[in-house]
């Protein structure tokens with residue numbers, strides 16, 4: 001045990017003595033409330049011993065929060081006082097160009113404030129320069145966003161006042177006595193980053209900056225809801241909230257006061273009471289503050305991991321939660337009942353029917369009472385997330401006879417490839433493995449079927465797209481001979497398909513360059529045309545029948561060709577290449593199935609300009625792994641299918657074929 005830790009414990013015991021003599025409760029900050037939502041143990045440790053409380057994902061920058069906050073408020077200060085900023089908004093609002101205003105504001109701020117500071121740091125502490133460069137990246141996004149707001153506000157305010165009316169105030173300390181049951185109250189203090197006004201909406205908005213992408217959106221919501229509430233008390237008017245995540249890329253999470261006001265009263269009193277109870281706990285007592293309900297996500301990046309492990313050692317075995325199936329079933333039943341109760345509390349009457357435990361999530365079946373609309377359950381997804389402490393919104397969908405609410409499993413299981421796919425010969429059926437359904441059944445797609453002959457696959461980084469593509473290719477290899485199928489792999493990232501580099505099933509070496517990819521797509525078109533001529537001669541409608549004919553004549557069949565194209569967005573940056581690629585996909589998509597040629601095209605960035613309508617309409621089957629937005633999900637799955645954004649990543653996927661959407665877990669091949 002180190003000395004610092006022992007000193008902390010000693011300090012704590014002293015504090016504890018003082019605290020336990022107090023009759024009134026300790027003060028909480030809004031940050032304490034956020035931390036308590038994220039992890040009661042981290043809350044406890046930070047209140048007693050201090051220390052860091054941010055869960056920063058490992059790949060994101062550290063130590064830039066303070067300088068970022070400093071420069072963000074410097075920017076507002078400069079914008080309010082420097083006449084050059086004002087003059088940018090002098091022309092008629094209709095003629096203002098947001099982009100050039102943004103660049104000009106960045107230029108002035110860089111010259112007058114940021115660059116001198118950077119120079120100083122470069123001279124005195126050159127090791128801090130990279131961090132400052134990241135700060136600048138974040139500031140650019142922020143200034144860009146604000147320029148948009150200022151331009152809009154110019155329609156509603158005189159150019160002279162628009163800046164001061166927009167940036168209402170900064171870094172303001174606020175406090176309130178939050179009412180608790182039995183006439184008690186809890187003092188809460190907080191210091192928010194900025195208060196701005198959207199003149200179009202005629203709304204104040206509290207802004208929190210974050211220099212990393214927060215892991216737990218539920219606690220973020222609880223935090224901003226509390227700020228909005230305190231500000232509402234102070235200002236006596238509705239106050240929206242926004243979280244600006246400035247890095248790794250600028251993103252705004254916006255919550256209206258109407259969305260927040262219920263949240264705050266539903267969540268805060270119970271949490272405040274729990275926080276008071278947790279703080280009373282002493283190491284010698286039973287029932288310490290519980291661990292976070294997202295241990296998999298948060299514990300590995302906990303800033304006080306070691307202290308926590310020392311302070312809250314695992315329970316002895318006889319007290320640890322038993323892990324037998326009866327208890328699992330009881331827990332599932334309890335969760336189902338909890339869902340029922342939560343929805344009931346919002347006036348949404350449902351009956352919990354039963355649950356199916358899948359590899360990565362549990363599907364709860366809820367039957368809405370007669371007259372209860374499905375949408376009223378869907379609309380409560382944020383409340384379910386917050387009340388049940390879920391890392392993401394749950395996926396809620398109407399099903400035949402019930403509404404399904406999918407909640408993530410804490411102990412999710414991988415589905416090993418070898419358990420489902422054995423070396424077999426599929427004969428003329430060219431099938432690929434998609435994943436395992438809730439009943440544990442392998443779902444496959446037959447590439448000869450017009451609905452599943454070509455695939456569009458999308459998913460953000462970490463969604464499990466590469467693993468999915470690998471298991472798909474392996475399922476072809478394991479069950480088909482090289483006479484039945486040949487595979488072409490296009491891999492601009494150069495790392496996805498390395499395991500297949502020497503495979504006998506490859507039609508040609510793995511394609512990594514855009515020129516070669518274009519050439520190859522042209523070759524596929526030519527091959528398709530040649531095959532059509534053969535089919536015509538043999539009077540066959542497709543390759544399957546033609547091959548049957550060949551085999552009857554004692555000849556070798558012609559193999560199906562499956563082209564798996566990873567990250568094709570990388571090739572769409574160049575307009576000329578994009579056009580040619582699109583034209584090949586169009587020709588192949590429309591006709592290649594009959595010739596036994598199949599396209600499986602995947603992208604990490606399913607943006608409209610990459611997944612163009614032509615590409616979409618020629619790739620009928622879709623697989624969406626977790627996407628980074630609802631919009632991306634809609635682009636892959638079409639229509640209004642925004643669900644892929646609520647998937648859990650790591651191979652959790654939605655498979656759309658002939659209008660049916662199924663949630664599957666992809667196979668993991670070692």
Ligand SMILES: Nc1ncnc2c1ncn2[C@@H]1O[C@H](COP(=O)(O)OP(=O)(O)OP(=O)(O)O)[C@@H](O)[C@H]1O
Nearest residue numbers: 414460461462463464465466467650651666667668
């Ligand atoms: N089917 C699966 N079952 C269990 N874990 C999986 C599965 N698929 C992926 N994973 C896990 O998720 C992580 C990310 O997977 P993968 O590399 O395939 O993601 P990706 O979407 O291709 O992301 P990137 O584009 O960043 O490589 C992997 O480390 C892997 O361990």
